[in-house]
Amino acid sequence: MSIVVTGATGHLGRLTVESLLSRGVxxxxIVALGRDTTRLADLAERGVTVRQADYNDPASLRAAFAGADKVVFVSGTELGRRVEQARNVAAAAKQAGVNLIAYTSITKAxxxxxxxxxxxRGVEQxxxxxxxxxxxxxxxxxxxxYLPQIPTYLQYGIAGAAGDGRVSAAARADYAEAAATVVTTEGHANRAYELGGAPFTLTELAEELSRQTGREVSYTDLPEEKYIEMLVGAGVPADFAAVLADGDxxxxxxxxExxxxxxxxxxxxxxxxLAEAIRAAL
Structure with missing residues (x-):
């Protein structure tokens, strides 16, 4: 029996595989899945089983889940298709006799x-x-x-529509380690974990950047529609800009939070x- 990690060509899936390996699995x-298995060649060289799978292709999922005991189901990225894809994943996992499926969801889903x-929420259902x-x-x-935007923040400041709201952001690697934990230890079945780090506002993000760089970084709060306009003006596709603004x-x-x-x-x-993550990014 094995632990299957879907979306292993993405950041979170890859880090989950690495965390499983570091935990001694x-x-x-370990079975690493992806649509393009050439991107998993280095894992195959290290002995990880690599299989091709696509959330939109039920037959590929059934083949990929063969012999699986547990599955880390990393959320897909295709907006509007996640629920249908989850139906495909769940059906294939059930047919394979999977004993646990761990899904990477969102806060307060x-x-x-x-x-x-x-x-x-639809996927969870x-x-x-x-x-x-x-x-x-x-x-x-x-x-x-946020971290990839640091050069932009240092030049133009931070803009958003988040007001004084606080976000419990955490490192992607920590979320991956949590996923590895629940499929390698007992006592997690039929539970929902709300995961995040110490909460901060975007003003506090700006202040921490200022402290660590010695440069003045400020946060400008905008109405949601104005923030969308700003993002579109910066080249972000309109649909994605709306999702980002909705997040704020x-x-x-x-x-x-x-x-x-x-x-x-x-x-x-x-x-x-947050301070450690910024320090490492800088």
Whole structure:
């Protein structure tokens, strides 16, 4: 039997595979899935089983899940298709006799008003309906949503529509380690974990950047529609700009702030802090 990680060509899936390896899971008991297996060649060289799979292709999923004991189901990225894809994944996992499916969801998926949360809620419902034992890893934002923008922030400042809302962002690698934890330890079946780090506002993000760089970085709060206009003007596709702005709307409402310490408990240590993440990025 094996642990299957979907979306292993993406950042979170790849980091989950690496975390499984670092936890001592034998490479030949890990199956890394992706649409383009050439991007997984280095994992294959290290002994990881590599298989081709596409969320939109049920036959490929059935073949990829053969012999699987547990599945880390990394959320797809195709807006509007996640629920249908989840139905395909759940059906293939059930046919394979999978004992646990761990899905990377979003903070407060069952109650959040975010556009993204609507799809994640639908995915969770599909998994529950399948009857498979599950774990919902409800991740807040990643630090990596912000860190690549540091050069832009240093030049122009930070803009958004988040007001004084706080986001419990954490490092992508910490979320991956949490996923590896729930499929390598017991006691997680049929639970939902709200995962995130110490919350901060975008003003506090600007202040931390200022402190570490010695340069003045400010946060400018905009109405949601003005923020969309700014993003589109900067070259962001209109549909994606609307999703980003909707994320800030939810952030302003507290829908990305996590209470409790689920992430720290799964990691067995404090998550990486914002200050540490910025220091490493710089």
């Amino acid at each position: 034998p490479a030949d008991e 069952d109650t959040s008003s975010l556009v993204l949360a609507t799809e994640h 599909e998994i529950v309906a399948s009857g498979l034992p599950y774990v919902f890893l409800r991740n807040s934002w990643y630090f990596e949503n 709307r939810g952030l302003a409402l507290g829908e990305l 996590v209470e409790g310490d689920d992430l720290a408990r799964l990691l067995g240590r404090p998550p990486v802090t």
